[in-house]
Amino acid sequence: MSEALESDASLLVVVLDINASAWARSALALDDALQQTIIFINAYLALKPSNQLVVLASTRQECRTLYPAEPNSPASSEDIRVYEQFRAADVAILSGVRALLSSASASADQAHDSDAEHSLISRALSKALCHINQMRSSTLDAVWPRVLVLSAGVDAAAEYISLMNGIFAAQRMGVLIDVCKAAGSGDSVFLQQAAEISGGVYLRVDARAGWSLLQTLLFSFLADHYTRRVLYLPGNERTDFRATCFCHKRIVDIGYVCSVCLSIFCRLAPVCSTCQTRFSIRSARAERPAANGVQSTARTISQQLSTTSTTSTLV
Amino acid sequence: MSASEEDFKSTIAEYLESLPEQFSRRVFSNPAACLAIFRLLSTVGKQLIMSMLYLESPIKLQEVQQWARPEHQRTVKSKVHQLRKLHILVEDRGQVLLNAIFREQLRNALTGGGDFSSFGTPCSDGNVRVPVTLAGLAKYADERWEKILHFMVGQSGGETGGVALSESVRRILLESKLMEAEGSKGMRITNSGFQFLLQDVGAQVWTVLLQYLRLAEKQEMDVVEVLNFLFQLVSLQLGRGYSTEALTRNQRKMLGELADFGLMYLDERGGGRFYPTHMVTSLTSAAGAGESAERDGRRPGDSGPLAGDESSSAGRGRANGSRALAASAKQRSSELLSPSDKGYIVVETNCRVYAYTDSPLQIAILNLFVHLVSRFSNFVTGVLTRSSVRRALSHGITADQMIAFLSTHAHPQMQGSTPVLPVTVTDQIRLWEKEKNSLHQTESFLYREFNGRPAFERVYRYAQELNVIQWASMERQLLLVSLQGHAMISEHTKKVKEQQEKQQRQQQQRVQQ
Numbered sequence: 001m002s003e004a005l006e007s008d009a010s011l012l013v014v015v016l017d018i019n020a021s022a023w024a025r026s027a028l029a030l031d032d033a034l035q036q037t038i039i040f041i042n043a044y045l046a047l048k049p050s051n052q053l054v055v056l057a058s059t060r061q062e063c064r065t066l067y068p069a070e071p072n073s074p075a076s077s078e079d080i081r082v083y084e085q086f087r088a089a090d091v092a093i094l095s096g097v098r099a100l101l102s103s104a105s106a107s108a109d110q111a112h113d114s115d116a117e118h119s120l121i122s123r124a125l126s127k128a129l130c131h132i133n134q135m136r137s138s139t140l141d142a143v144w145p146r147v148l149v150l151s152a153g154v155d156a157a158a159e160y161i162s163l164m165n166g167i168f169a170a171q172r173m174g175v176l177i178d179v180c181k182a183a184g185s186g187d188s189v190f191l192q193q194a195a196e197i198s199g200g201v202y203l204r205v206d207a208r209a210g211w212s213l214l215q216t217l218l219f220s221f222l223a224d225h226y227t228r229r230v231l232y233l234p235g236n237e238r239t240d241f242r243a244t245c246f247c248h249k250r251i252v253d254i255g256y257v258c259s260v261c262l263s264i265f266c267r268l269a270p271v272c273s274t275c276q277t278r279f280s281i282r283s284a285r286a287e288r289p290a291a292n293g294v295q296s297t298a299r300t301i302s303q304q305l306s307t308t309s310t311t312s313t314l315v
Numbered sequence: 316m317s318a319s320e321e322d323f324k325s326t327i328a329e330y331l332e333s334l335p336e337q338f339s340r341r342v343f344s345n346p347a348a349c350l351a352i353f354r355l356l357s358t359v360g361k362q363l364i365m366s367m368l369y370l371e372s373p374i375k376l377q378e379v380q381q382w383a384r385p386e387h388q389r390t391v392k393s394k395v396h397q398l399r400k401l402h403i404l405v406e407d408r409g410q411v412l413l414n415a416i417f418r419e420q421l422r423n424a425l426t427g428g429g430d431f432s433s434f435g436t437p438c439s440d441g442n443v444r445v446p447v448t449l450a451g452l453a454k455y456a457d458e459r460w461e462k463i464l465h466f467m468v469g470q471s472g473g474e475t476g477g478v479a480l481s482e483s484v485r486r487i488l489l490e491s492k493l494m495e496a497e498g499s500k501g502m503r504i505t506n507s508g509f510q511f512l513l514q515d516v517g518a519q520v521w522t523v524l525l526q527y528l529r530l531a532e533k534q535e536m537d538v539v540e541v542l543n544f545l546f547q548l549v550s551l552q553l554g555r556g557y558s559t560e561a562l563t564r565n566q567r568k569m570l571g572e573l574a575d576f577g578l579m580y581l582d583e584r585g586g587g588r589f590y591p592t593h594m595v596t597s598l599t600s601a602a603g604a605g606e607s608a609e610r611d612g613r614r615p616g617d618s619g620p621l622a623g624d625e626s627s628s629a630g631r632g633r634a635n636g637s638r639a640l641a642a643s644a645k646q647r648s649s650e651l652l653s654p655s656d657k658g659y660i661v662v663e664t665n666c667r668v669y670a671y672t673d674s675p676l677q678i679a680i681l682n683l684f685v686h687l688v689s690r691f692s693n694f695v696t697g698v699l700t701r702s703s704v705r706r707a708l709s710h711g712i713t714a715d716q717m718i719a720f721l722s723t724h725a726h727p728q729m730q731g732s733t734p735v736l737p738v739t740v741t742d743q744i745r746l747w748e749k750e751k752n753s754l755h756q757t758e759s760f761l762y763r764e765f766n767g768r769p770a771f772e773r774v775y776r777y778a779q780e781l782n783v784i785q786w787a788s789m790e791r792q793l794l795l796v797s798l799q800g801h802a803m804i805s806e807h808t809k810k811v812k813e814q815q816e817k818q819q820r821q822q823q824q825r826v827q828q
Contacts, residue, residue: 006358042425043368046350047361049597086427218365227362230387 004225009050013128022153026183027207036214058124066096119153122163146176152183157249346424348546373410456592459577491526506711714748
């Protein structure tokens with residue numbers, strides 16, 4: 001793919017993770033975070049008149065497109081102090097988030113307590129990629145797409161596979177995935193990988209340490225493809241490349257890898273659940289004592305793709 | 316965005332740079348102006364500003380320069396320098412900070428705080444009997460603008476029914492040297508006028524606005540007021556009526572003059588209101604660029620004019636759900652595509668040009684550098700010939716301008732291929748330009764019919780000493796010398812002749828003796 005020119009427009013898909021229970025525990029209130037995100041979005045729209053924007057919001061229950069708004073959305077209020085282009089986006093985002101939260105709180109009680117902070121990003125990511133694909137096919141001009149995930153919740157191990165598929169799809173499409181972990185204590189392992197693989201930026205905003213979300217957004221996530229070639233951006237220092245096993249959705253340091261389809265398992269299984277390959281248990285067992293129970297190190301996804309080093313044997 | 320538009324943006328930036336600091340402070344006091352200025356900056360400059368927008372304390376200049384990747388150090392340095400010239404960035408003992416006023420007002424622009432009416436005062440459309448439609452606005456603007464362009468190409472006699480350009484328009488055309496006065500009342504297009512014609516509308520409007528500023532300066536109007544008002548105008552929303560009540564007298568006068576260019580539509584009924592047209596709103600915002608295409612009726616399935624009371628974003632997409640999304644995505648992309656959307660020119664490898672247009676203006680502009688062969692009801696054909704291109708070149712139009720014009724207006728069918736224009740044609744146009752530039756005219760004198768070989772050689776040697784020979788042929792005894800060389804040589808030959816005559820006379824005397 002050729003390099004971005006200064007005059008090329010960008011297409012930014014913002015994915016807002018508005019999982020209420022995740023935000024409830026964070027030092028930064030959801031309202032403040034939204035306000036700051038909207039300033040960031042206004043700044044993005046101000047950069048270039050041809051810049052395009054899509055905003056998605058994701059709760060535990062559903063994922064909705066907030067902007068471009070559907071035509072039957074409530075009429076915008078007459079606030080003449082705001083630049084018209086900004087207002088349409090701002091109103092759509094705020095009212096959309098409000099509607100989503102109220103519908104989410106109605107069904108929130110059914111959610112399992114332990115999963116309440118899990119955020120389901122894979123759905124939003126695939127929706128974002130669909131938007132990008134659609135806009136790409138409808139224009140001839142060079143538009144450089146990227147996704148910004150404003151994440152709050154904890155990784156849901158259950159969606160590892162679908163998320164990874166989304167990440168690889170983004171990589172193939174040349175879509176950068178930027179991740180701003182705005183709330184929550186730990187890093188998101190999955191999203192770190194998403195940023196790393198697609199060439200985006202992963203940053204965790206630590207509100208307790210006095211980081212400003214807005215400053216981080218404007219400083220690190222506003223730069224388009226062209227600017228990223230000119231300026232340095234805060235990099236991904238350490239990325240946790242651990243994978244999740246396909247059988248129990250646990251994050252594993254060491255596991256088994258199918259030699260045919262590279263699926264990862266935390267326990268030895270006679271048949272690969274993904275590609276139905278039968279393994280020769282005998283030979284695997286024979287090796288086992290020598291390897292002291294360790295069969296294979298789950299390597300980074302990218303390494304896995306290039307080198308197929310496995311010890312599970314094929315019948 | 317074409318290169319020419321970039322040029323003009325940089326010139327308006329240059330204009331801002333030339334303002335003294337107290338002036339720019341006053342310009343910055345308006346959020347709309349800050350936003351418009353921000354949009355005129357380079358991408359890197361914008362990123363630098365945004366990085367510092369919410370910083371409260373100054374940071375080291377060195378630190379800013381360390382943001383740049385090594386191979387782009389110089390770019391960033393020059394951008395920082397430009398920001399400082401614009402008084403946006405303030406340097407103090409190696410530390411930099413955004414100008415406090417600019418920072419506050421740009422924040423206001425992004426957050427919607429601050430001055431109440433900086434983005435114009437829209438009026439309610441309750442008491443308007445005849446609502447202004449977007450299509451009507453576009454038609455009005457295009458008619459006005461084309462009338463001026465017509466006037467410039469001298470095609471005004473046709474269906475526009477004689478030219479009645481207002482005094483201010485004439486003055487700006489003269490002032491900007493796009494046209495020059497001829498005789499008592501007539502006007503003639505200049506070389507820069509020809510170049511102007513080939514630019515896209517955005518660049519043309521910027522040129523006019525810049526000239527307007529210069530003129531305002533000459534008339535001793537308050538430049539800051541004019542600037543602020545201009546920046547406010549470019550941030551208005553298309554299709555919305557704005558009240559003229561809060562405006563000062565100067566601003567009303569400006570509105571009237573801008574209306575002559577088709578940048579504004581004035582509605583005097585009911586207290587007075589004005590509507591910005593797509594020509595001014597598309598200067599810094601993408602919304603509205605597609606409206607002219609809509610008027611052309613090239614977008615199928617778009618039903619008629621939209622009512623004026625709808626803002627264009629609300630008026631977009633009447634379908635439901637995902638279809639509306641797709642439609643709005645399409646619409647946005649077609650806004651981006653606006654130049655190609657209107658594309659009508661097909662260029663073949665054999666230099667033939669087919670233009671699907673019936674607009675006399677477009678035909679007249681094509682006629683500047685295409686030899687038009689035949690004209691049909693909906694399209695014209697022509698050939699790019701050496702003489703037609705040379706004629707354009709002699710008007711000061713450059714090869715790049717012709718190529719840019721052809722490629723920005725290329726027919727959608729041609730847009731798919733890269734490069735858009737056949738390489739043979741672009742190369743040929745460039746070659747013709749080179750050919751023309753390779754010929755220099757120098758006034759000179761040709762010496763011929765020398766009186767024998769020794770005479771020629773004597774003059775030749777003398778000219779060689781003076782280094783004034785343009786060209787010479789030993790065999791045919793021809794000598795071409797430059798103008799000042801001629802004076803010296805003729806003096807020299809006179810002297811030689813006199814000497815010869817003296818000698819001859821002496822010889823004759825001797826013979827007689």
